[in-house]
Amino acid sequence: MKNEITLQTRREFLRRTVLGSSLAWTVPAFLADTFSALQAEAADSATQIVTGKDAPILVVLQMAGGNDGLNTVVPYANDFYHNSRPKIGLKAEDVLKIDDSIGLHGAMKGFKELYDGGQLSIVQGVGYPNPNRSHFRSTEIWQTASDSDRVEKYGWVGRYFDNACPGADPAVGVVIGNQLPESFFAAQPKGIVFNNPQNYRFMANGTATEESYKKLNELEMSSPLPDGGPSMTPDDNSGGSIAMLPAGMPMTGGRAVDFITRTALDAQHSSDEVRAIAARVQNQAVYPGSQLGGSLKLVAKLIGGGLPTRIYYVSQGGYDTHTNQVNSQQRLLGDLGDSVKAFTDDLKAQGNMSRVLVMTFSEFGRRVSENANGGTDHGAAAPMFIVGDKVKAGLLGHYPGLAPEDLFQGDIKYNVDFRSVYAGVLENWLKTLSAPILGRQFTPLPVV
């Protein structure tokens, strides 16, 4: 390869010498990917590489625990509904009416305002064939966009990055929290995770310490993997080899170390930018003091500060309402509505509202009938919410039937596959082909 770059530092030297060589694991993911993107003869015309400050942004909001969709988008005029829920059913006066049969839970004032302003679409009856009622399995299905009888290694967001974002900065995906959600699992993992920008850095007691830390964390990895970098989910399992340990002191290294080295590089390269933005950008709306409110507040700052992120991921937990559902769901949905409303107000004040789409999901809805403890057990289909200036506002799909003959084992039947919603978001909002990401072509639901 041609040497056009002037060498300035040892780090640059390391990076430059390895570009194009098989030692690509010594550089951060995004630099290696940039190189391979530049090398590509011609980019797929459908692929939009992430660079522009005007690129569309998706915020994925997970409502963890399985939100009771029936008490969220409420069929308040339906007798089957009231008969199944004598204790926890919401009456006409408890809901924010959308039409003469459906209303939003009374706590969702924020969502009602968005609805009235043409910025909210409600996708009704979303699910998938052969629904699974386990939290973990169903979450996995939603996160990996798999069929319910298939286990996928990578997540749908991760496959989006693998397919559509070569050359992207690691901050192309941002998770507010501590753990990487399964939807981000990828062949070439991308995405940074943090919850407090002030602490998102290596704290050093002097420049010598800081320099040493950087050197210690960017040396080459031990065992190159065939697909060009360390994978999150090595295929190998134990039992194949029983070769013995060497007699002397063994060397450190191995697959786990390779994965951590890549993460260390991404952390090093994203921390300065994140902290600078968080310190510089001011919020222009008042958020609830909840965890979700705090997360969206931070996302608004990062958007305002121009972080090159395409997908943000935030979550809100607590929806597993087996007992005494009324109070807890009231609190959660109120927080959801108020937090998202504050977020959109903030983005509007920034002038970024038209670039951002928020999509909620929960692993399943709940049973139609209430249980004996004032709660509901794990069910199937439920609504999704999509928020943005350009959404197809209003009700999408149709409200699932609640008559006994319309149910399957006491559960609502889906009429929109969640992967059609993903396909709509990928094709119409993120402007990329959905089939390579979702495994096959789903009819894109026109959400925008």
Added chain:
Amino acid sequence: MLKALSSDQWNYAAAAHLLNRAGFGGAPNEIEKLADLGPDQAVSHLLDYEYIHDATTDPDWAKPNPEELRQFREAVKNAATPEDKKKIQQQQQQLIQRRMQELRGWWLQRMARGPRPFQEKMVLFWHGHFATSFEKVRNPYYMWRQNELFRRLATGNWQELLADAGKDPAMLVWLDQAQSRKDHPNENFAREVMELFSLGEGHYTEHDITEAARALTGWSLEPLGQKYIYRPFFHDNGDKTIFGQTGNFDGDDFIALIVEQPQAARFITSKIWNYFAGQEPSPELNEALAGVFRAGGNNFKPFLRVMFRSEEFYSPDIVRNQVKSPVQWLINSVCVLECDLPPTLVSYGMLRQLGQDLFAPPNVKGWDGGVTWITTNTLLARYNDAQALVEGQLPPLTAGDFARKEGGAGGEKAMKIFQRVRMGGVDVEKILTPEQRASKPTIVAALEHRLFQATLNSEQEQTLREFLDSKTQLSDADIITTIRLMMSTPEYQVT
């Protein structure tokens, strides 16, 4: 498969591996002791902990206390004003939080300094396996009691543990079994006991769940006595069909049916192998492990002995290839550095920040573990927590972060407390002999030996020597910073 590692293959590195995995690791002299014992005795030294006296005493509140409960209920009932009532409830919440904090410290101390590290490692496994959270249980006594149950049956019989864990108050609350009634069986425990605790997805049907939920009715909780009670009136006496067998089963029958399934031995041995070896067993290895477990009457101790003696356990793709869990990271650090465990407030803050909040796993599946412990955020937090551990003081920003989680005005107060916290830190004299300290290469080599029981790569060693070279007069503080730098590497995050 599972041939015993021969004695001539036993060495310092193998002993270090055993102590790291079957315990929390240790200082070089402890590893040497195990290496000298030979493989049989080394494994026995860790596994046969019954012969080692453990003088740990229970927290003074760790007993059923109906009187305290009665007084609290009385006080709430007789409160003169709504404000008084709120105040009494707040005081009760503070008491509960104080006890939980004491419990966390009590357990961490047992892991770090107790005489039976392997037993505690098993307790940690069972806690992750039966993943019960205080966030729902809300009762420190129940959480302690479950922890003690895991200790008592740590390496015991699978059927006994599964049944006892199911009947223990913490689980009865956590998975709603206490709420289950004949006319409205609650399926939560019935489902999770098969999916997550014993068989795994795909080895039972939805119908098995509804039938098992019926069998389990009657398992209940006596709230004032704070113990399990069987309530015949709640029990469904009809026939149930589970795994194709029909009978008037109760909860214990259901547990017995589970353990009889061939899949049961595969499931639990795979999970234990994964916990100790750091990766999934191959199907052949899993079958061999399950065979040993069944042959030992579904008892864990004989199975674990074979596992820790096996050649497979010491193969190069297993050794130093497991990401340390946050608990392993913390306890291992204080063991190899021979320093004190930080005050519970700090240990708890660190663990929570690193993603392992003891007594509060994220969900009933427990912690995913492995590489999922590592994100950009948790990795930087490990590097920064290393500084706090070695220096014996929290950096102000970390203190601030912990404090913010406490929230609001309490946060400011917590921040001040955090900033004043002084911990032991590393005593350089304890971990480097004068000979080791004599030259820079010997300093680096001795610290590698202690922290990794392995060598870093040559460029990393060079970087560390250069760092030491940049200091004109080598102080204790410089050596402490060197240790922190070694802990701030990808290599230190694995064991």
